[in-house]
Amino acid sequence: MKTVCFDIETASADELYTYGSGFCRLAGYALGDGPVVLTTDMDELCAVLRSADRVVAHNAIGFDLAALEHWHGLDVGLLVGQGRVRDTLLMARHIDPPLSGSIDARRYGLDAIAKRLDLVGKLTTGGESTLKGLADEFGGYDAIPTDDERYRAYLVQDVEVLREVSTYLGFDEYLRREHQVMWRLNHITRYGFKVDVGEVQRRLTAQAQRVAVLRESLGRLYGLPTTGKAPQRSKEGIAALERAFVDCGVEPPRTDGGSLATNKDALAALLDEHPDNVALIELVGVLRAISRERSVVQTIGDHTALDGRVHPSVAARQTSGRISVTKPGLTVLGKRDRANVLERSLLLPDAGDVLIAFDLSQVDARAIAAHCQDPAYISAFEPGKDYHTEMAVELFGDPGRRDDAKPVTHATTYGMGAKGLAASAGIGHFEAQSLLNTLDARFPELARFKKEVRTRAERKGLVWNAFGRPVRIRRGSEYTQAPAAIGQGTARDLMMEGVLRLPMWLLPCLRAIVHDEIVLSVPSDLADEAEEAVLRALQFNFRISSGATPVPILAEKSDRGRDWSDCYRSEKDRWPEVDRSHRELSMCDDADCTWHGGLAP
DNA sequence: ATGTATCGCGCC
DNA sequence: AAAGGGCGCGATACAT
Numbered sequence: 001m002k003t004v005c006f007d008i009e010t011a012s013a014d015e016l017y018t019y020g021s022g023f024c025r026l027a028g029y030a031l032g033d034g035p036v037v038l039t040t041d042m043d044e045l046c047a048v049l050r051s052a053d054r055v056v057a058h059n060a061i062g063f064d065l066a067a068l069e070h071w072h073g074l075d076v077g078l079l080v081g082q083g084r085v086r087d088t089l090l091m092a093r094h095i096d097p098p099l100s101g102s103i104d105a106r107r108y109g110l111d112a113i114a115k116r117l118d119l120v121g122k123l124t125t126g127g128e129s130t131l132k133g134l135a136d137e138f139g140g141y142d143a144i145p146t147d148d149e150r151y152r153a154y155l156v157q158d159v160e161v162l163r164e165v166s167t168y169l170g171f172d173e174y175l176r177r178e179h180q181v182m183w184r185l186n187h188i189t190r191y192g193f194k195v196d197v198g199e200v201q202r203r204l205t206a207q208a209q210r211v212a213v214l215r216e217s218l219g220r221l222y223g224l225p226t227t228g229k230a231p232q233r234s235k236e237g238i239a240a241l242e243r244a245f246v247d248c249g250v251e252p253p254r255t256d257g258g259s260l261a262t263n264k265d266a267l268a269a270l271l272d273e274h275p276d277n278v279a280l281i282e283l284v285g286v287l288r289a290i291s292r293e294r295s296v297v298q299t300i301g302d303h304t305a306l307d308g309r310v311h312p313s314v315a316a317r318q319t320s321g322r323i324s325v326t327k328p329g330l331t332v333l334g335k336r337d338r339a340n341v342l343e344r345s346l347l348l349p350d351a352g353d354v355l356i357a358f359d360l361s362q363v364d365a366r367a368i369a370a371h372c373q374d375p376a377y378i379s380a381f382e383p384g385k386d387y388h389t390e391m392a393v394e395l396f397g398d399p400g401r402r403d404d405a406k407p408v409t410h411a412t413t414y415g416m417g418a419k420g421l422a423a424s425a426g427i428g429h430f431e432a433q434s435l436l437n438t439l440d441a442r443f444p445e446l447a448r449f450k451k452e453v454r455t456r457a458e459r460k461g462l463v464w465n466a467f468g469r470p471v472r473i474r475r476g477s478e479y480t481q482a483p484a485a486i487g488q489g490t491a492r493d494l495m496m497e498g499v500l501r502l503p504m505w506l507l508p509c510l511r512a513i514v515h516d517e518i519v520l521s522v523p524s525d526l527a528d529e530a531e532e533a534v535l536r537a538l539q540f541n542f543r544i545s546s547g548a549t550p551v552p553i554l555a556e557k558s559d560r561g562r563d564w565s566d567c568y569r570s571e572k573d574r575w576p577e578v579d580r581s582h583r584e585l586s587m588c589d590d591a592d593c594t595w596h597g598g599l600a601p
Numbered sequence: 602a603t604g605t606a607t608c609g610c611g612c613c
Numbered sequence: 614a615a616a617g618g619g620c621g622c623g624a625t626a627c628a629t
C-alpha cells in the first residue's frame with residue numbers, strides 16, 4: 001500500500017480557475033512515513049500521485065487535486081473513481097458533522113482538526129499563520145519566493161500535520177460516494193457560469209440612481225443622514241425613523257429584540273392597522289422601496305472573473321449536507337417574487353448553448369415517505385397521482401382543496417405546530433390543530449417515524465438517513481430539527497444520486513445546483529439528448545432497504561432558456577417579463593411588468 | 602484591520 | 614409545554 005500525503009502552495013486560492021498556469025507554486029509530498037519532499041515541478045508531483053494507492057490531502061477534491069487537474073492535466077476523475085483519494089476535509093465533516101448556524105464555520109480547517117485531536121497544528125509566526133505573514137510581507141501569495149525557508153518550513157509542517165490527522169479519520173462507502181459527488185460538482189466551479197457583463201453594469205447604474213432618489217427623500221422628509229450605504233440602518237437613521245413613526249401618530253414597530261422593525265411583514269401589519277393614515281403610507285412606501293433594493297447584482301459583478309464568468313464555490317458544508325453555492329451565492333437569486341425574478345437573467349448559456357433547469361418533484365416529502373414507510377403516504381406518490389391532491393383528499397375529503405393542503409406538507413416535514421401552520425395557511429388556530437391531528441390519524445406510520453427520529457436525536461445527538469449520512473441535531477431542538485434533517489439530508493442525497501447517474505459528457509455542462517434543481521448549459525443541437533439523459537439520471541425508485549416499499553423519484557425539465565430566467569417562461573407565464581422575447585419588445589401592455597415598468601434600458 | 606452579532610433581503 | 618427546517622450575503626455596530 002503506497003500512501004502519498006501532499007499539499008500545494010499556490011497563488012491566491014480564489015483564483016484557482018482564473019490565475020493561469022503558474023497557479024501551483026510549490027508542492028510538498030510524503031510517501032508513507034518518509035520525509036517530506038518539496039518540489040516546484042508539478043509534473044513530478046502528478047507522477048507520484050498517479051503511482052500511489054492512496055492520495056491524501058485536505059480539501060483535495062475542492063482544491064489541490066482540482067488545481068492539478070485544471071492546470072497540469074491530472075486525471076482526478078480516474079483517481080476518485082478508483083477510490084484512491086482521501087480528502088481529509090470530507091472525512092472530517094463526515095465523522096464529526098457540523099451543527100447548523102455559523103458557529104461551526106471554522107471547525108474543519110486542518111489546523112482546527114489537529115488541535116481538536118490534541119496534535120501539533122500548522123506553523124505560526126507571532127500568533128498568525130506563517131503563510132499569511134509571508135503573503136503580507138511579499139505582497140501576495142504569488143509573490144513569495146519558492147526558496148524562502150519559512151515558506152518551505154510551513155509547507156513541510158502542513159504535510160506532516162495532514163499525515164497525523166489522516167490516521168484518525170476513517171473511510172466508508174458513503175465517503176467513497178461523497179468523493180465522487182464532490183468531484184462531479186466541482187465542474188460547476190471549474191467551467192463557471194457566463195455573466196451578461198454589460199447588463200450587470202447597466203442595472204448597477206440604474207440601481208444607484210434609484211437609491212439616490214430614495215435616500216434624498218429619507219433625508220428631506222424625515223431627517224435621515226445621507227452618508228453611508230444604508231443610512232436607514234444606522235443608529236442616527238433609526239432614531240430619525242422612530243421619530244417619523246411617532247410624527248405619523250403611530251408607535252414604531254418593534255422586532256422581538258426590541259429594535260425598530262423595518263421588514264416588510266412588520267410594515268404591512270402596521271399599514272393594516274392604520275389604512276387611512278396618509279403620512280404613514282408615504283413613510284412605509286419609501287422604506288419599502290429602499291429595503292427592496294438588493295445587492296445581488298453587485299455580488300454577481302464582484303465575482304465575475306476576467307473570462308466574463310462567475311466560478312462559484314460549491315461545497316457540502318451545511319448541516320443537512322445540502323450543497324452551498326457561494327461567491328456568488330446562486331441559491332438566493334429571485335424566483336418566487338416578481339420584483340426579483342429577473343436577477344437570474346444575468347446568467348447566460350455558453351455561446352451556441354441553451355440553459356435547461358431540472359428539478360425534483362416534492363423530493364423532501366418523498367424522502368420522508370420512503371423513510372416512514374406509511375402505506376397511505378407512499379401511495380400519494382404513486383405514478384399518475386398528484387401528491388397535493390391526495391393530501392387534500394386525506395385531510396379534507398375533497399380533492400378540490402389542493403391549494404389548502406399544500407402548506408400542511410411543510411408541517412409534516414418540519415415539525416410545524418398549530419401556531420405556525422395557522423399563520424402560514426391563513427387559518428385559525430383550532431382548525432390548524434385539527435389538521436395536524438388529522439394528519440397523524442391518517443398517516444400513523446409517519447407520526448411514529450417522526451417520534452422515533454426525535455428519540456434517536458435525543459439519544460445520539462445525530463440522525464442518519466438511509467444513505468448513511470449523519471446529521472448533527474442541536475440539543476433541545478430535536479422535535480423540529482430531527483425530521484427536517486431526514487427530509488433535507490435525504491433530498492440532498494437523492495439529488496446527488498442523480499448527479500452520479502449523469503453521463504460524463506454532461507459534467508462540463510453543469511452550471512448550478514439549487515437544492516432540488518440543477519441547471520445545465522448544453523449545445524442547442526444536443527438539447528434533446530441532454531434532456532433525455534438528465535431525466536433518465538434523476539428519476540428512479542428509492543428504497544431505503546431491500547424489503548422496503550419503493551418511492552418513485554420524479555423530475556421535471558424547464559424550457560430551454562436564452563438566460564436563466566427564460567427557463568421559467570412557461571412556469572411563470574403570468575409574468576411575461578420572464579420570457580426573454582418579451583424583454584426584446586420595446587413596450588408592453590402589462591402595467592405590472594417589472595421590465596417595461598422599470599428595468600428596461 | 603478583522604471578526605462577530607444583529608438585522609434584513611432572498612432562495613429551497 | 615410548545616416547538617417550521619436549512620442557507621448566503623450586505624450594512625452597521627461593536628469588540629478585539
